[in-house]
Amino acid sequence: MRIDIVSIFPDYLAPLRLSLPGKAIDRGILELGVHDLRSWTRDVHRSVDDTPYGGGPGMVMRPDVWGECLDDVCPDDALLVVPTPAGVPFTQATAEEFSTESHLVFACGRYEGIDQRVFDDAARRVRVREVSIGDFVLIGGEVAVMAMIEATVRLIPGVLGNNESHEQDSFSDGILEGPAYTRPQQWRGLSVPPVLLSGDHARIAAWRHEQGLARTEALRPDLLAGPTVSAGPDHTA
Numbered sequence: 001m002r003i004d005i006v007s008i009f010p011d012y013l014a015p016l017r018l019s020l021p022g023k024a025i026d027r028g029i030l031e032l033g034v035h036d037l038r039s040w041t042r043d044v045h046r047s048v049d050d051t052p053y054g055g056g057p058g059m060v061m062r063p064d065v066w067g068e069c070l071d072d073v074c075p076d077d078a079l080l081v082v083p084t085p086a087g088v089p090f091t092q093a094t095a096e097e098f099s100t101e102s103h104l105v106f107a108c109g110r111y112e113g114i115d116q117r118v119f120d121d122a123a124r125r126v127r128v129r130e131v132s133i134g135d136f137v138l139i140g141g142e143v144a145v146m147a148m149i150e151a152t153v154r155l156i157p158g159v160l161g162n163n164e165s166h167e168q169d170s171f172s173d174g175i176l177e178g179p180a181y182t183r184p185q186q187w188r189g190l191s192v193p194p195v196l197l198s199g200d201h202a203r204i205a206a207w208r209h210e211q212g213l214a215r216t217e218a219l220r221p222d223l224l225a226g227p228t229v230s231a232g233p234d235h236t237a
């Protein structure tokens with residue numbers, strides 16, 4: 001997989017080269033390109049934003065600079081991912097869809113976002129996904145992109161040391177995972193549930209599922225209410 005990221009703060013994405021994505025890069029599983037949007041500016045001030053048509057707070061990122069950048073960075077076979085508070089929810093299903101792509105391009109906006117025509121124009125030749133990582137407002141897209149990349153890259157075969165790890169993830173089977181324990185067996189008067197010491201793998205699996213279900217019912221009943229909308233193949237958001 002190749003991932004390209006465009007941002008006016010490219011250094012913000014440096015931590016991606018640590019931990020999981022970094023290992024995937026070192027092992028040749030992932031190619032990562034980070035691009036400074038200002039490289040496509042043509043004015044002496046290297047301007048990337050302007051005042052919003054129709055008024056309103058803040059500034060909007062210019063279509064001309066983004067358009068020329070994406071012409072260079074985003075080929076027709078790539079999936080263009082645009083983080084935005086107004087996007088379709090990014091979920092584990094989205095991460096699974098993204099992990100099967102050969103080329104992802106992430107457009108990190110700042111200010112009050114990017115001129116909509118950038119994505120309308122891009123949609124003439126590439127698939128575009130406008131996605132949100134949650135119902136809260138960030139200052140820009142970089143944090144969202146790092147979260148989406150980590151959630152996506154960990155699903156690529158060979159990235160996680162033990163392929164089992166992501167198959168027991170929260171959300172992968174629609175419910176939260178149960179509690180985890182490690183040594184010592186007794187800690188501050190608290191014991192590890194005896195079933196986990198039984199060596200009976202069927203009982204342990206059943207107990208973990210029950211614990212996950214109880215946790216889901218208590219904390220995330222919405223996950224039990226049925227399928228939800230998320231940024232996937234059938235959403236052209």
Ligand SMILES: N#Cc1c(-c2ccc3ccn(Cc4ccc(CN5CCCCC5)cc4)c3c2)n[nH]c1N
Nearest residue numbers: 083084109110132133134136137138139140141144
């Ligand atoms: N994923 C994700 C995100 C983001 C996210 C992602 C990307 C960008 C680029 C810029 N911002 C900042 C920003 C702040 C407010 C508004 C809303 N304004 C209301 C008044 C009219 C104009 C628009 C838009 C953009 C971003 C935020 N936030 N939360 C998520 N889950």
